[in-house]
Amino acid sequence: MRTCITVARKELHDHLRDIRSLGSTVLYALMGPVVVGVVSLSPAASGPRGSYILFSMASVFVLVAAFTGGMNVAMDVTAGERERRSLVPLLLNRASWQEILVGKWIAVSIFAVGGLTVTLAGFALVLAKDAPEPPAAPAPELFAWMSLGLLPLAFMGAALQLLIATRCRSTKEAQSWLMVAVFVPMVAGMGIVFFPGWTDRWWMIMPIVGQQVMIAGSLTGNGVSLLAGLTLAGTSAACTIAALLAGSVGLNQDDVLAD
């Protein structure tokens, strides 16, 4: 565990100095609140129907934010290591690749949660000011539901991004794949908005889709049970562990030396 903490601390320290990457992460995180804020000014966004549209849009942007907050870091700590030829020295330490990967995952997760927090803070400001109706749940309850749904999603997103980026040889290649991967939560979120009954039976075992249902439900007053929320957190955690395991066994060291 000490090695994991060492790696995580180094990555945090390193990437907090990357002003360009931090700036782009914050801009991405604020994109959703800005878009929803602009839409909320439209007369079409007034009344209960308008609230539904705004909250649905917000929940899609929140889902995407769970993936974009750590994306730059995920690219740099894996494909970036290969590109600048620092991966081999890292693997020449007595630390195992598994420990190193978990350390990197901790760092990416922290950035993902940071990005998510910026997005949520932005929505809190925008929706408190401009939404025609406030969210159905009181703030502490809303915060608890958001945490239960979104923290496991951010951790899972970080693990999936690392899994993809460890297979890439350059940050450019990783960027191409991760930008495509961001569409997954977006498509899942839009699917729920346009086909609300689509996931009635199985949403709680389906990460991303489940989080969308939870967020939209807690905003609009169609709450979900605690058991369902915990089940969803459990399946998200299982996906996280599976992605980390796949990432840790998938590094072909013959290939790395040949880079």
Next chain:
Amino acid sequence: MIEIQQLHKRFGHVTAVNGLSFTASDGAITGLLGANGAGKTTALGMICGLLAPDSGAVSVGGASSGRDRRSLIGALLDHQGLYPRLTARENIAYFGELQGLSRPALGRRVRELVSALGLDELADRRVEGFSRGERLKVALGRALVHAPQHLVLDEPTNGLDVASIHSLRGLLRRLREEGRCVVFSSHVLDQVAALCDSVVIMARGRLVARGSVEALCTQAGAATLEDAFMALTSREA
């Protein structure tokens, strides 16, 4: 001491190392010579525990598992990438932490290395913008931070200026005097002749000859190491 016996490694249909055996002693510099593609980097990768051999055995200071070997070796392979947003001192310290050094020991060791490598003025600058020679010094510090008994270097002088090569030679001689086992690969024969106590010549993944520079010249009936290298490797071809 580093001992390797009957190492074999294939990548697909290509045999990179084919039955390589040699010993590198403590208190000596062993040079690994070979043309491009001779299998030097692959052999060093297996010694360092980065690559798993298809067959054969590697022992480093008596340790045979990859993880144990990695803690006993300081390695500087062709991949010398540093973290550009970290300072020279932070780059070295990070690897010391990964090698399990305690905080007080790490601080002491990094100070020693910064001084020994002549990095005092650069130590607290971010490494982005460092010259190649300066980067090599930081990478060497990173490889030496846990005071390994064994040092493995893969063509470390590539692209360096005369002053940096001179400084590196001095460092390697000091390490030999301290009783450490140094293995380095090169295709710059003058450097090998000037530094190495023992030379291993490889061609097409095989051992062609080994011994002191004088012994190799005698074996090949040549006046210089370059002539001996050409004579011995052309026999293999």
